[in-house]
Amino acid sequence: MRALVVTSVHRADDPRIRERTLRSLAGAFEVRYATRAPGPSTGGDHEWVELPGGRLRRWWAALRQMCRRDLAVVSVHDPELVPAALLARLLRRVPVVVDVHEDVPAQVRHRAWVWRPLRPAAAWAAARALRLAERFATVTLAEPNYRHLFRRDHPVFPNYPAAGSLPPPAPDAGYLVYVGDITEERGAVDMVEAAGAMDEKRPLRLVGRCRADLAELLRRRAAACxxxxxxxxxxxxxxxMEEAAGASAGFSLLHDLPNYRDSLPTKVIEYLALGVPVVASELAGTREALAGRAAVEVVPPGDPLAAARAVARLLAEDARTGAALQxxxxxxxxxxPDAAVRRLYLQTARVMRS
Known part of the structure; x- marks a missing residue:
């Protein structure tokens, strides 16, 4: 049986898609992976197909891939591909799973690339796309707090690290780290200012995509600090993850926005699994996940001085020892949940075909 994993928006190395979903499916299916270029950095368990061009052209290319006759199931990871998946379902009767990574309607309301007057309409369209998916596809969620987007309950596959996907803990190399998309809303400027406010300054490494204008701003702030x-x-x-493993502490300084407020930042779990202490924004989802854990400091969102003090406390307490123990x-x-993911896709392929 062949499964198609398709995204026209996310990068090919997106951890939830490439390292988790695709690897799970590779245990039961021949996997075709369709993304924009560049392709994934690792292979061996899938066939990669490029979706070329801009967003509209990639949408049509994704539809063509979903309509191929050799598919047992399609795994869709973008709300904008839901209408294409519906067409493929109608034309080819191919079973579809729509995996919801985030609260897209809430996210759209704060996206700089969406013209402000259009944001309410774009958020409404995203919400309607998700409701449409519920009618013709199997829906899976990255977090339980996305259930309010739907009328019915759907399986939750938390964004936890896959077994064997992390390097071993490493010695403290004396720097601070952040892994993820680098944006103002995710605390990029706050991290630089927090590092600059420390009495004992440490290098700061940011791993992830960053707009050119923001990168220049961060470099200027860092030089000033x-x-x-x-x-x-x-x-x-x-x-x-190897970069994160050598850090003295890992940052997750999300701002208090609807898309982040109740979410669990995956990087927080990854830092702890690497034995790295965490400084995170005090948001509901983060607070719930970190309750009772050692080597964790939560700080008010948007407060770099509080973040600097939190790092200093972790260093003074030798928090890395406690982090390594847990x-x-x-x-x-x-x-x-590798086996549960694979089981759901196998069941979807069989039931929806019949």
Whole structure:
């Protein structure tokens, strides 16, 4: 049986798609992976297909891939591909699973690339696309707090690290780290200012995509604050985790926005699984996930001075020792549900075909 995993928006190395969903499916299907260029940094368990051009052209290319006759099931990861998946379902009767990564309607309301007067309409359209998916496809969620977007309950596959996807804990190399998309809303400027506010300054490494104008702003702020800043760009997931593993502390300074408020930042779990102490914004989802865990400091969103003090406390308390002790517990207890994902796709392929 062949499964198509398709995204026209996310990068090919997106961890939830490439390292988790695709690897799970590769245990039961021949997997075709359709994304925009560049392709994934690792292969061997799938056939990669490029979706060329801009957003509209990629949409049509994705539809063509979904209509191929050799598919047992399609895994869709973008709300904008839901109408294409519906067409493929009608034309080819192909079973579809729509995986919801985030609260897209809430996210759209704060996206700079969406013209402000159009944001309410774009958010409404995103919400309607998700409701449409519920009518003709199997829906899976990255977090339980996305259930309010739907009329019915749907399976939740938490964004925990997959077994074997992380490097071992590493010695403290003396720098601070952040892994993920680098944006103002995710606290990029706050991290630079927090590093600059520390009495004992440490280098700061940011791993992920960053707009050119923001990168220039961060470099200027870092120079003004006396911070040694490295913008490493997007790295393959395992390589990014190797960078995180050597850090004295990991940042997750999300701003208090609807899309982040109740979410669990995946990077927080990854830091803890690597034995790295965490400084995170005090938001409901983060607070719930981190309750009772060692080597964790939560700070008010948008407060770099509080973040600097939190890092200093972690360093003074030798929090890395406590983080290292709980790393194996985190790896065992918070793990991607590989077998459950594979079982759902197999069941969808069989039931929806019949």
């Amino acid at each position: 006396g911070v040694s800043l490295e913008l490493l760009g997007p790295l393959p997931h395992f390589r990014a 790393a194996s517990v985190v790896r065992r207890s918070l793990v991607w």
